[in-house]
Amino acid sequence: MEEGAESSDSVAEKVKENQKGKGIVVVVTDTPERSKNNQITTSTNKFEDSPVFNFLNSLSPFEPVKSTHITQTINPLSFASIPSVFTSPHVSSLKGSRFLRRHQLADPSKPEFATDGGNTIDTGEPTIDTDAANNSDKPDGNLNQEGSIDEAFCQPSYEFSKLEVELSQSAVYDSSCLHSSLTTSYDLSAKHSLKYAYTSSTFALFIQEASQKGLYASGENDEGVNQIDQDKEATGCDWESFISDATDLLISESPINTESCKKSVESGESFYANVSNNMQNMDSFSAAGLGEQVGERSTSENPSSQLGEGSGLKEIAETHDIVAGCSTSNPSENMDDEPESGLHRGVRRRCLVFEMAGALRKHLDENSASDSSLLMQSDGNTSSGDGQLIPTKDRSDSSRCVLAGIGLHLNALATTPKAYKFVAKSCTSAPHEDLLNNSSAVTMLEREISTVENNVPPVEDDSQASGYVVNEEITQSSPKKKRSKLEQAGEGEACKRCNCKKSKCLKLYCECFAAGVYCVEPCSCVDCFNKPVHEDTVLATRKQIESRNPLAFAPKVIRSSDSLCETRSDSSKTPASARHKRGCNCKKSGCLKKYCECYQGGVGCSINCRCEGCKNVFGRKDGSGAIVTEVELEEDEGDITEKSTVDRSFQKTAIQNNLEQNPDSALPATPLQCLRSSVQHTFSSKNKPPRSSFPSIGSSFGKTGIFVARSKFDKHFETVPEDEMPKFQGGSPNSGVKSSSPNSKRVSPHHSGLGTSPGVRSGRKLILQSIPSFPSLTPKH
DNA sequence: GAGTTTGAAACT
DNA sequence: CAGTTTCAAACTC
Numbered sequence: 001m002e003e004g005a006e007s008s009d010s011v012a013e014k015v016k017e018n019q020k021g022k023g024i025v026v027v028v029t030d031t032p033e034r035s036k037n038n039q040i041t042t043s044t045n046k047f048e049d050s051p052v053f054n055f056l057n058s059l060s061p062f063e064p065v066k067s068t069h070i071t072q073t074i075n076p077l078s079f080a081s082i083p084s085v086f087t088s089p090h091v092s093s094l095k096g097s098r099f100l101r102r103h104q105l106a107d108p109s110k111p112e113f114a115t116d117g118g119n120t121i122d123t124g125e126p127t128i129d130t131d132a133a134n135n136s137d138k139p140d141g142n143l144n145q146e147g148s149i150d151e152a153f154c155q156p157s158y159e160f161s162k163l164e165v166e167l168s169q170s171a172v173y174d175s176s177c178l179h180s181s182l183t184t185s186y187d188l189s190a191k192h193s194l195k196y197a198y199t200s201s202t203f204a205l206f207i208q209e210a211s212q213k214g215l216y217a218s219g220e221n222d223e224g225v226n227q228i229d230q231d232k233e234a235t236g237c238d239w240e241s242f243i244s245d246a247t248d249l250l251i252s253e254s255p256i257n258t259e260s261c262k263k264s265v266e267s268g269e270s271f272y273a274n275v276s277n278n279m280q281n282m283d284s285f286s287a288a289g290l291g292e293q294v295g296e297r298s299t300s301e302n303p304s305s306q307l308g309e310g311s312g313l314k315e316i317a318e319t320h321d322i323v324a325g326c327s328t329s330n331p332s333e334n335m336d337d338e339p340e341s342g343l344h345r346g347v348r349r350r351c352l353v354f355e356m357a358g359a360l361r362k363h364l365d366e367n368s369a370s371d372s373s374l375l376m377q378s379d380g381n382t383s384s385g386d387g388q389l390i391p392t393k394d395r396s397d398s399s400r401c402v403l404a405g406i407g408l409h410l411n412a413l414a415t416t417p418k419a420y421k422f423v424a425k426s427c428t429s430a431p432h433e434d435l436l437n438n439s440s441a442v443t444m445l446e447r448e449i450s451t452v453e454n455n456v457p458p459v460e461d462d463s464q465a466s467g468y469v470v471n472e473e474i475t476q477s478s479p480k481k482k483r484s485k486l487e488q489a490g491e492g493e494a495c496k497r498c499n500c501k502k503s504k505c506l507k508l509y510c511e512c513f514a515a516g517v518y519c520v521e522p523c524s525c526v527d528c529f530n531k532p533v534h535e536d537t538v539l540a541t542r543k544q545i546e547s548r549n550p551l552a553f554a555p556k557v558i559r560s561s562d563s564l565c566e567t568r569s570d571s572s573k574t575p576a577s578a579r580h581k582r583g584c585n586c587k588k589s590g591c592l593k594k595y596c597e598c599y600q601g602g603v604g605c606s607i608n609c610r611c612e613g614c615k616n617v618f619g620r621k622d623g624s625g626a627i628v629t630e631v632e633l634e635e636d637e638g639d640i641t642e643k644s645t646v647d648r649s650f651q652k653t654a655i656q657n658n659l660e661q662n663p664d665s666a667l668p669a670t671p672l673q674c675l676r677s678s679v680q681h682t683f684s685s686k687n688k689p690p691r692s693s694f695p696s697i698g699s700s701f702g703k704t705g706i707f708v709a710r711s712k713f714d715k716h717f718e719t720v721p722e723d724e725m726p727k728f729q730g731g732s733p734n735s736g737v738k739s740s741s742p743n744s745k746r747v748s749p750h751h752s753g754l755g756t757s758p759g760v761r762s763g764r765k766l767i768l769q770s771i772p773s774f775p776s777l778t779p780k781h
Numbered sequence: 782g783a784g785t786t787t788g789a790a791a792c793t
Numbered sequence: 794c795a796g797t798t799t800c801a802a803a804c805t806c
Contacts (some may be wrong), residue, residue, distance in 0.1 A: 500800080502801085503801075511801085582800080594802075594804085
């Protein structure tokens, strides 16, 4: 295998053989561009002739290894191992210190692709040695970096905004690296020029084969690409802007490549699109993983890498160049292809960038990623693969967020007016801050949704829909709502969230926390720990609280039967359908003020209540109002359809009863609306939904993973509104909990939920199944 | 906006 | 489980 001594021809032959063995190579050679390959080979030959090459050859020991690696690397499974091989100093000699740095940066991509890259390069041709060396170096660097990356990822979503710029930059940088790695790995002998030369279709084919062979990395990339595209269309605006900015910066930085970059960018999209199309098979997860990794890398990016905040675009540009060089392997080669390389670079950047974005999104969307973990694991990041890592990272946000808020958030938001407000706030709020806030808030929601989806496949669609809806609200409708609420209602609350000063927003005192939502700007809390940054803390606290009271985050107000409403609702006062799970202890408010959770929730007091002098408009404990007994509840449960009616009636009654009300409240335009509408309507009373109401609703969902169900709820809500709720509770371990309430308050809903009406519940049962997602909330377990 | 009231949550 | 304290929302001025 010692190629150094061998003539270029012999080397070429070997390369061919190796390529064939790989299979990937075959594809390349087969491609129409084969001529290019020839060219490349010639170039490589030239390169071989070069003193540098000779020098490298003199260092032959490395080369042999390369060849060996190649074979090994071929195995898709052997990702990690390969990289180590080439940590030779050669690279440095050839490329100089600069490369070293970059390598690290560039490397990140390799770890993922490392196997491929290493193989291709090594097998490919001796000339490539430098590249291989680079690659080899890269992997190591990557590994190290990855560790740092993880941490970076851990950063909360909201912080993410801060990092965005850096990320975008770094992402670009990384992306280029990734690309290079991909291309290199696949190109093998063909080399970079060929890669670039390849049409997207060929490339796609090539990738496909590779992917089939087990080149997950490629898959990841592809997905990333797809995601990117999607992201562009869907969410991506921000990302795109970021990316574009970054790219622009980069481009500007590297005058040489500017045009090419632009072109590449343009073509790049299509290119990736093609690739993505071909690659769709790949696990989305893997792609996500890449994105994360990339992002992480970029973020974590070694300081050495220089992307450092201020550092500069220059460095980035350089890195790009370097990366490009790496990918192409030899500067000389690049020289030939420079324009292309430039283009590719640009493409890479952009694509990568998008990938990141896409990956990130995916993470958000796809939290599960269990599968992806495999891929990720190959990296060192892997842990990411674990639910944990994922959560920690962006996803962390998502997952964790989800965990933290999990279903609760959405539920709460959806159901509770506050939630609604919350969303609106984020949307409406001022641009910058709002964006950030929104992002965080949205992300949480999305994440939750995504998590829910992940956890509960069936619901996915719904959840997604809900998620989208939420987004829409935020972006579009929310403002209106906010305004309307805020203005009309005149309540500053819409914007406001919590004002915790001593609880650090880690206790149920905090509405946000109770609702399973992170605190946002509008919050005037002090020393707030209810933020993505402190996800761990939040989760831990949650667990604690839950351990004490499993239903702590469950909805306080349980809607039991609608039928009751109808029957009893006649009193008009009773939204009998719903009851506070624990009941109230009002002594002075007469259950006529929001101090009373029952009143707040728009429900009548029940047996569970220990209130004194109850005058609850919605129903008195004594029974004057509509008090629902367990039996009644159970009976009520039977009718799903009734629920809707009940809700309506309840809403009406609530509205009537409630002096305060926001017209808006009644209108849940938001995606969550459905839930809200049902719920809110009940509360329609004021703009603000009673806090309890939110948390209760949201919480119930959240923990159990109900969240997911929520989407269904929303949809079905009308048809089978309450049933779900009760079920949850019933399904939830705690259903009994309520009963445990101090006064032996029993939660009627509970009853209904549990055993009741089998027929109706079938649907619920499904939901309940999804509920298990609850664990998902605490992926950390 | 500051202060008071209120009752849930948390603590003992 | 009961009593007390802490807390933050709701409310009042």
